[in-house]
Amino acid sequence: xxxxxxxxxxxxxxxxxxxxxxxxxxxxxxxxxxxxxxxxxxxxxxxxxxxxxxxxxxxxxxxxxxxxxxxxxxxxxxxxxxxxxxxxxxxxxxxxxxxxxxxxxxxxxxxxxxxxxxxxxxxxxxxxxxxxxxxxxxxxxxxxxxxxxxxxxxxxxxxxxxxxxxxx
Numbered sequence: 001x002x003x004x005x006x007x008x009x010x011x012x013x014x015x016x017x018x019x020x021x022x023x024x025x026x027x028x029x030x031x032x033x034x035x036x037x038x039x040x041x042x043x044x045x046x047x048x049x050x051x052x053x054x055x056x057x058x059x060x061x062x063x064x065x066x067x068x069x070x071x072x073x074x075x076x077x078x079x080x081x082x083x084x085x086x087x088x089x090x091x092x093x094x095x096x097x098x099x100x101x102x103x104x105x106x107x108x109x110x111x112x113x114x115x116x117x118x119x120x121x122x123x124x125x126x127x128x129x130x131x132x133x134x135x136x137x138x139x140x141x142x143x144x145x146x147x148x149x150x151x152x153x154x155x156x157x158x159x160x161x162x163x164x165x166x167x168x
Contacts, residue, residue, distance in 0.1 A: 059118050062127055062154060065161055070113050070131075076105045086155065086162040107136040113150070125154040125161065131168075 055063065065084060072080035116129035128151045135143035153165040 058120060058125065061161065062118050062125055063115055065154070065163070066113055066115055066127065066152075069163065070111050073105060074108050074111050076103050076107065078103055078105060081105065084163055086157060086164040089163060090165045092165070092167040109134040109136050109142065110145075123156060127152045127154065 068080060069084050071077075072084065111131070111133040113131040114129045115127050117127070119126045128149065130147060130149050132145065132147040134145045137143055148168050150166060150168040152163055154161045155164045156162075
């Protein structure tokens with residue numbers, strides 16, 4: 001009877017610890033910098049790798065802008081893209097198709113982004129990571145799935161963060 005009671009207590013204490021544990025943590029991924037681990041925080045179409053359990057205000061704001069941009073690109077929402085991109089936005093990419101529609105945003109079947117690092121240097125924020133997408137070409141054929149790294153440069157203009165340059 002004592003053994004049964006001890007087993008029951010052990011089971012109850014294990015269950016109650018599992019139920020009262022602190023807030024669930026995001027999965028940890030190893031990084032190559034100084035052996036630290038990073039947390040992955042996932043949103044709708046973006047994910048952010050951060051060294052902190054909670055993101056800083058700047059990381060959160062840039063993550064939100066990255067997510068808004070991805071959603072706007074998926075919906076071909078030029079009004080939102082114009083709000084995010086600076087007037088002199090620079091895209092370092094070779095265009096192999098002539099744009100014939102009034103909306104120059106490509107048709108994305110799928111688009112997701114992982115923000116792996118965010119740095120603030122002077123008045124610029126640099127975010128880098130990876131993105132994957134698949135295009136629907138103008139001849140109605142599906143492009144191959146693409147996964148690539150990217151590098152964004154953000155600048156605060158009139159109190160609002162604007163994407164001024166993208167390279168990949």
